[in-house]
Amino acid sequence: MANFSREEIQRALDAHRRINARADAREVGREALAEMFTEDATFIDPAWGRFTGREDIRRFMRDSMQGLDDWSFPVMWTLIDGNRVIIKHMNRLPGQRPDGTYYEVPIISTLEYAGNGKFSYEEDILNMAHLTEVIVESGWTPGPDMNFPEKVVR
Numbered sequence: 001m002a003n004f005s006r007e008e009i010q011r012a013l014d015a016h017r018r019i020n021a022r023a024d025a026r027e028v029g030r031e032a033l034a035e036m037f038t039e040d041a042t043f044i045d046p047a048w049g050r051f052t053g054r055e056d057i058r059r060f061m062r063d064s065m066q067g068l069d070d071w072s073f074p075v076m077w078t079l080i081d082g083n084r085v086i087i088k089h090m091n092r093l094p095g096q097r098p099d100g101t102y103y104e105v106p107i108i109s110t111l112e113y114a115g116n117g118k119f120s121y122e123e124d125i126l127n128m129a130h131l132t133e134v135i136v137e138s139g140w141t142p143g144p145d146m147n148f149p150e151k152v153v154r
Contacts, residue, residue: 002083005115009080012036012117018076024072034058037122038114044123048149058063067146070094075108085111085119091131103108103138105131 016036023030034057037043043060051060061142073094074079079086086108093103114120 002115003114004083006080008115008117009085010084010111012080012113012119013080013085015117016119017128020073020075022075026069030064031058031062036117036119038120041114041118041120041122042120046124046126046128056126062081063147066147067143073107080086083113085113087107093134093140095140102120103134103140105134 011094016033019028019032019036020109023032034054037057039052039054040052041057043057045051045060045064048060048064051057071094073089074092076088076090078088088103089107089109090105096102105126107124110121110123110125111119111132112121
């Protein structure tokens with residue numbers, strides 16, 4: 001495996017963040033992030049499972065994000081170690097508690113940089129029980145167009 005410069009990895013990470021920001025602003029769909037992955041990349045999600053290949057990842061991102069248009073995913077911090085990137089971000093639901101805090105749950109994403117501005121691997125780790133608790137607390141309800149993992153046939 002080649003070792004890439006920190007600067008090259010940072011440029012790819014900055015591009016990844018720009019796409020996420022555009023998705024949060026509803027300028028593009030979250031599936032636009034698929035362009036950040038190699039053709040043979042692997043993506044592992046705690047609720048939806050494993051996806052292999054850019055087009056499979058694109059479908060996953062489109063299907064899994066449907067109905068979550070009012071959620072955002074702000075980045076808290078990132079770490080680059082060799083070709084690996086660790087991102088701590090939030091699943092942020094709409095609204096805030098009376099004390100001003102957000103209804104949100106942390107996610108840790110591990111990505112492997114593969115060169116040419118692309119990542120070959122991402123695995124997201126998130127406590128699904130905590131997410132369910134926060135959804136209930138917030139009163140958020142899914143719209144009719146939301147997909148649940150068991151509804152989607154791959």
